Amino acid sequence: MENKDYIIYFSDNENYEQHCQEVWSDNEDEKFYYRVDDLTEYPEDATIERDLFNGYDFIKAVRLGFRIAQRGYDNIVVKEVPWEIFQ
Numbered sequence: 001m002e003n004k005d006y007i008i009y010f011s012d013n014e015n016y017e018q019h020c021q022e023v024w025s026d027n028e029d030e031k032f033y034y035r036v037d038d039l040t041e042y043p044e045d046a047t048i049e050r051d052l053f054n055g056y057d058f059i060k061a062v063r064l065g066f067r068i069a070q071r072g073y074d075n076i077v078v079k080e081v082p083w084e085i086f087q
Helices: 055-070
Strands: 005-014 019-026 031-037 075-080
Touching: none
Parallel strands: 005 075
Antiparallel strands: 005 019, 019 031
């Protein structure tokens, strides 16, 4: 039996002003997009519901993992993409 890979793309951008990361997948079975940025502009305004990965985000990530497994994927492959390609 052939392994079925689920592809996740990852991009990282760090400069003097801000650090950003994006993670996404365009697999036909399950698509998602997630972005995270430094809290450098107003870090005192960061709350669980805004700008921070929270419990609901974690639950969504676990559910995504279950759905990926249920669809028969055996492996997750992370492909790093240069930031400039999709910006």
